[in-house]
Amino acid sequence: MEATIEVTGLRKRFGQARALDGMTFTVAPGQVTGFVGPNGAGKSTTMRVILGLDAPDEGTALVNGKPYRRLRQPLSQLGALLDAAALQPSRSARNHLLWLAHSQGLSAGRVDEVIGLTGLAAVAKRKAGGYSLGMRQRLGIAAALLGDPPVLMMDEPFNGMDPEGIAWMRTFLRDLAAQGRAVLVSSHLMSELQDTADHLVVAGRGKVIADRSVADLIAAASGERVQLRTTARADAMRVLANAGAEVAATAPDVLTIARLSSERVVATLTADRVPFSEVSAHRATLEEAYMELTRIADAVEFRAGASS
């Protein structure tokens, strides 16, 4: 069967708090799936349920067709990074990985491979207690890769990484997916997932509010808008508004224009002698697409609440 994570109808309460409320999605192989949503949306709880660390009140979570606890050689089926801070501080990265490898019948050679893959070779013999959060994340990822699993799941792997680490992580995640693995990555920051995730599962209040390809999400949020670069922002805003456009200043020297085609934008500016240096189709960022989605979802919930 194909390597996947399948989450169906998960519900879970902690006392009065409803952490999961029908969470359902599938993680496909060969893709990076971003798992995003506001604080408390249920991302970590879902991941803990997938790993069998929390029991759901209802629903199922399957890894390669089976509950995690019933997997044989689980490290060779699912690699997970949940809490990078949870380490034995007096142990070196290499010893930590050797201990994990031995517990699953994996070779010491594989330990050195994953140390190389995650860029830890120079520090592998140092005590993990002195590691930065970024180094701990790399060690957590090395541990997740030990069994060469076809499915990977990481909770906030970008956390604590510097810009170089973030760039490394992006390429690393894309490579893992290109090798055919199913990769699920949670994040708070859309900018981290921009140009990394192929697909996005957006959670809100314990359930999925969007489950779409990143390309679709960005196309939907981009709409028919035009982006204009001009040093005469005020003049451009005035003449374009007079021509019926909706105009927003989105960056220094940049306007984003709706309700007017790029040809009409150029014609209007030229007729009024407003200087400009660039007119292009607007491409929404993942952040904008996400904000649009969560705004719509909140509006729907608000209306549902108001009418009941």
Ligand SMILES: Nc1ncnc2c1ncn2[C@@H]1O[C@H](COP(=O)(O)OP(=O)(O)OP(=O)(O)O)[C@@H](O)[C@H]1O
């Ligand atoms: N062990 C627990 N005891 C009580 N409540 C919990 C527990 N774990 C999670 N919750 C609650 O369940 C809800 C979902 O939390 P969860 O950590 O899964 O969300 P999240 O999407 O991962 O959030 P964040 O982005 O902040 O990590 C929250 O309201 C949280 O307070």
